[in-house]
Amino acid sequence: MAITSQASDDGQELTILIQGRFDFGAHQEFRDAYERISTSPKRYVIDLKGATYLDSSALGMLLLLRDHAGGESAAISLINCSPDVRKILTISNFEQLFRIS
Amino acid sequence: MSERLSVLIAEDNAADRLLLSAIVTREGHRALTAADGQEALELFCRERPQLVLMDALMPVMDGFEAARLIKLAAGETLVPIIFLTSLTENDALVHCLEVGDDFLAKPYNRVILGAKIRAMDRLRRLQQTVLEQRDLIAKHNEHLVAEQRVAKAVFDKVAHSGCLNAPNIRYLQSPYALFNGDLMLAAYKPSGGMHVLLGDFTGHGLPAAIGAMPLAEVFYGMTTKGYGLADILREVNAKLKRILPVGVFCCATLINLSFHRRVVEVWNGGLPDGYLLRGGSNERIPLVSRHLPLGVLEPAVFDEKYEVYPLLEGDRLLLLSDGLLETRNHAGELFGEQRLLDLMAANEQRGQLFDEVQQALSAFRGETQDDVSLIELSLIEEARSSPLTFSNDGNDTPLDWSACFEFRAETLKHMNPLPYLLQLLLEVQGLRSQVGALYTVLVELYSNALEHGVLRLDSSLKRDVQGFAQYYGERRERLARLEEGFVRFHLELRPEHGGGRLIMRVEDSGGGFDLAAARACEQAAEQLHGRGLKLVSQLAEKSDWENDGRGVSVEFSWSAQA
Amino acid sequence: MEAEYPVLLDTFLADSEERVRLLAGALQVKDAQLLRLTAHSFKGSCSNMGALSLADLCKQLEDQSERQSFDSAAVLVEQINREFAIVRILMKSERQRFRG
Numbered sequence: 001m002a003i004t005s006q007a008s009d010d011g012q013e014l015t016i017l018i019q020g021r022f023d024f025g026a027h028q029e030f031r032d033a034y035e036r037i038s039t040s041p042k043r044y045v046i047d048l049k050g051a052t053y054l055d056s057s058a059l060g061m062l063l064l065l066r067d068h069a070g071g072e073s074a075a076i077s078l079i080n081c082s083p084d085v086r087k088i089l090t091i092s093n094f095e096q097l098f099r100i101s
Numbered sequence: 102m103s104e105r106l107s108v109l110i111a112e113d114n115a116a117d118r119l120l121l122s123a124i125v126t127r128e129g130h131r132a133l134t135a136a137d138g139q140e141a142l143e144l145f146c147r148e149r150p151q152l153v154l155m156d157a158l159m160p161v162m163d164g165f166e167a168a169r170l171i172k173l174a175a176g177e178t179l180v181p182i183i184f185l186t187s188l189t190e191n192d193a194l195v196h197c198l199e200v201g202d203d204f205l206a207k208p209y210n211r212v213i214l215g216a217k218i219r220a221m222d223r224l225r226r227l228q229q230t231v232l233e234q235r236d237l238i239a240k241h242n243e244h245l246v247a248e249q250r251v252a253k254a255v256f257d258k259v260a261h262s263g264c265l266n267a268p269n270i271r272y273l274q275s276p277y278a279l280f281n282g283d284l285m286l287a288a289y290k291p292s293g294g295m296h297v298l299l300g301d302f303t304g305h306g307l308p309a310a311i312g313a314m315p316l317a318e319v320f321y322g323m324t325t326k327g328y329g330l331a332d333i334l335r336e337v338n339a340k341l342k343r344i345l346p347v348g349v350f351c352c353a354t355l356i357n358l359s360f361h362r363r364v365v366e367v368w369n370g371g372l373p374d375g376y377l378l379r380g381g382s383n384e385r386i387p388l389v390s391r392h393l394p395l396g397v398l399e400p401a402v403f404d405e406k407y408e409v410y411p412l413l414e415g416d417r418l419l420l421l422s423d424g425l426l427e428t429r430n431h432a433g434e435l436f437g438e439q440r441l442l443d444l445m446a447a448n449e450q451r452g453q454l455f456d457e458v459q460q461a462l463s464a465f466r467g468e469t470q471d472d473v474s475l476i477e478l479s480l481i482e483e484a485r486s487s488p489l490t491f492s493n494d495g496n497d498t499p500l501d502w503s504a505c506f507e508f509r510a511e512t513l514k515h516m517n518p519l520p521y522l523l524q525l526l527l528e529v530q531g532l533r534s535q536v537g538a539l540y541t542v543l544v545e546l547y548s549n550a551l552e553h554g555v556l557r558l559d560s561s562l563k564r565d566v567q568g569f570a571q572y573y574g575e576r577r578e579r580l581a582r583l584e585e586g587f588v589r590f591h592l593e594l595r596p597e598h599g600g601g602r603l604i605m606r607v608e609d610s611g612g613g614f615d616l617a618a619a620r621a622c623e624q625a626a627e628q629l630h631g632r633g634l635k636l637v638s639q640l641a642e643k644s645d646w647e648n649d650g651r652g653v654s655v656e657f658s659w660s661a662q663a
Numbered sequence: 664m665e666a667e668y669p670v671l672l673d674t675f676l677a678d679s680e681e682r683v684r685l686l687a688g689a690l691q692v693k694d695a696q697l698l699r700l701t702a703h704s705f706k707g708s709c710s711n712m713g714a715l716s717l718a719d720l721c722k723q724l725e726d727q728s729e730r731q732s733f734d735s736a737a738v739l740v741e742q743i744n745r746e747f748a749i750v751r752i753l754m755k756s757e758r759q760r761f762r763g
Contacts, residue, residue: 024304056303056423060348063397067347072399092352092371093393116675116708123667158703187707208710 003029011039019050024057034065044069049080054088066097077101106130106222107150111141111167112185113159120209121154121185128215138162145171145180152221153182154205157197168200179228181221185209252310253279260317263288264295269358271455273475275424282309283422283474284351286317288324291523291540294360296324296333299476300353300395301372301422312345312396327520327540330357330366334395334405341396350396354388354420358412358478361541361636362548365418368407370394373423373438380415380451388420409573411566417451417479419458424472430465440465500529500601503593510583513551519543522590529594531601531659538640542655545633546607547588552576554611554651555586586610599661608652669761672754675712679705683747686724686740690733698736699728705743712754717746 002019003026016033018026034044044065048054066074077099081089089100108125112118113136122132133148135141139162141155153171157164168182182201188194189206197204202224203217256279265272265287274285282302289295298320302309316337323333334355341351352371359365369375371394377386392404421441428436444461448454455477462473508518523540526532532539552558556579562568591606638644641655682705689697706721724739 056301056352060303060350063350064348091373091390093390096393097397114704114708115678116671117711119667119671119674120711123671156707158700160700185707187703187710207707208713 003033005033005037007037007039007041012041013043013045014039014041015045015047017047017050021053022048022051022058022061023053023055027057027061030061031064034068041069043075044077046076046078047080048078048082048085051082051085054085056092059088059092059094062094062098075099106152106218107133107148108218109133109135109141109145109148109150109153111135111138111153111159111164112156113137114156117156117185117207117209121214124209124211124214125154125218127211128218130218138164138167141167142170142174146174151180151225152218153180155182155184155201157184157186157188157193165196165200172200177232179225181225183217183221249280249307252307256310256313256317259314259321260284260286262321267295267481269479269481270297271477273459273473275472275474278474279310279313280306281424281472282313283424283472284313284316284353285474285476286320288321290324290357290359291327291536292359292361292544293537293541294358294362296320296330297356297358297420297476297478298353299372299375299420299422299474300351301424301474302351303349308349312341312349312351315340315344316351316395323520327523327543329517329519330355330368330407331405332517332520334368334407335400335403338395338398338403338405339400342399345396350394352390352394352422354390355407356418356420356478357407358418358480360481361545362633363412363480364409365412366407366409368392368405373421373426375418375420376445377410377412378417378419378445378448378451378454380413380417383446385445386410388418406577409569411563411569412480414480415451417454417477419445419454420476420478422474425462425475428462428466428473431467436462436465500594501596503591505589505591507587507589509587510585513555513586513588514580514583519547522592526592526603529601529603532603532657535657535659539657542637542641543605545637546605546653546655549633549653550588550607550609550611551580554609555583555588556580557611597658600659602656602658604654604656606652606654608647611651669758671712672758675708676751676754676758678708679747679751683744686743690737690740693733695728695731695733699725702728709750714746714750717743717750720746 003016004019005014005016007014014034014037016030018030022030046062046065062076062078066076069076076097078089078094079101081100086100089095089098094100108130110118110121110125110132112121112134115136118134118136122134125132130152133144133150135144137159141153142162144150145153153168155164155168159167164184168184171180171182181203184197184201184204185207186193186197186204187207188197194204202221205214205217260279263286264270265285267287267289270287272285274283275281278284282304284298284300284302286298286300287295298316300313300316302312319337319340320333323336328336350371354367354369354372354375357366365377367375367377367388369388369390370392371390374390375388377388379385388408391406391408398404426436426438426441430436440461441458444458445454448457455475458475506518506522512518519540522543523536526539527536553560556576558572558576558579560572562572562575587610589608591604591608593604595602595604634646637653637655642658643656644653645655646653682701685701686698686705689701702721702724706718706725709715709718709721720739720743724736724743727735727739
């Protein structure tokens, strides 16, 4: 499990890259990725290209980020979802809360 | 920094013994001396020194044997033993380290001996800390397990107060389901039929179990009072949203089985597909998750829209949590959805399916951990209703009143008035024993007035499965657009021979219907759309339809001792 | 160590006299095991007291006893007797220094 984050040059967008299993073990690292930054991004991109697995705790963490980013007004995209990850997001109907591609 | 230790010196040579005890005393420790192994062992058992300096070769009992017995007597406490030896062969020195913890060659060097005593003392204290922490962890764990046992006992009382043991339910649930976050609830409705909920909270352990209590309370409380699926879903979602921290939620499927009306209502938010399996064919309808899990959305945007399917004799409903699909075998493979689909496709007798799934699962997973929640529901003929419990005694004096309620468009759109009427009527103790029949009749008359009267739906649509779906689609749309119309309940209670009588008249704003035609149609299509009118005639003591089909009146009575 | 030093010298001398007697006895009855253990133990205390040539003779005796060669052992016991006589004189005079 490795989570890294990268802010865009203008500081408006934060990309969080998830590698490996995205589950409860990643809890602190994931929070650090958006809490311990100097910028205040308007948009968030979660890159799941390297995520091999995602469980309901991970969904909970995404909701925490959404809350942190302003709840209803949060702009969060989940990108590069594998079919397995995509399926879990679909069952939970998370496309109602996040932009998923 | 280092505390004063008791050091046992076992040495047969008096001069060496003296020399060692002088060094040990100089280091600030207390020296105990023994001249052979036997003496050393006895002294150890009596004084429990923290460290031992042991000559290897001694008369009576040699150092190796004495060391072995001292280690045995010390139990899990580490008492470091430093062998004193002028042996030089590798084998002998290795043996010293196997039985003891270190060795010191003769001639003795005071500085080295002092350093070795300190090093061994560090080792001893480290070991002591490890033991203390281990004991502490064991104690905490014991405490936690005890707490979980209590929590589970309390929870079982609440969660299993329902009817999971009903003859039409079969289920599979791990004994630790609560702490896996899995939840299974079932309760009879006052009108017969039942509500069933399969839930899966995020996470594990107590945090996952914590939301189960309020959920179970709302589910049972509202089901017993006659609330429908939509009301319960709204309430549960709002409650969980309010009390659970962000990121904790409950994936759930809620089912409303109506035995009389022969329909099943399904709402799935976040659980894997459940299935409606037709008994008479190999048709399989997936019950797909169309919503976010419970406890995620604000009440204002929560969507309680559910799907309605006709239910026939022999049909089966299968609900599962992701624990089943994610069961792994020894090779680490997932059980997966395809295995389940294959099982359903291969199934020949619907009655056997549950066993087939169960067998396939245990064959697949072997001895590995059980985290599976699976539930199968079927239709049963007899109507049962929940035994209601009342917090007060009710009014047992004959009541003499009448009241009229008119529910108009806005109300009809947004709420189900029946639970309120039921609560009111159940204040009358004499009616409590008839709650099942009473509520069933209320539900039938209200649905009839709303659907055929106010919304003017054509029940002949329900002749086949497709029409059935269309019917409920239309119902939803028309209700959403409804601007005027009403359903009126006239309730009249009269004392009678020490008991009493309820006369209830229901009318609506619709154009009425052709009673004879409705009855004929109902008979023809009995399989698919309930037996509403017939049921009312059977359950109420008296029932009279007005000839224009716009009103109906029913009566219930009770005798003095009721 | 200074205070215990004279006691240590006394103890060593008394102990060593006992060991020398034990060696002679063991040789007489040809008890190789007793001979070896006594030599081993004597070796240890000699080395601790700095009597290095005596310790070395004890070591040789320990080895010869192990091999059961009593002839060589007899020679070594005799040498140990002589060497101990010297060590004894040296230690006694050392002991004198602390008497006053």
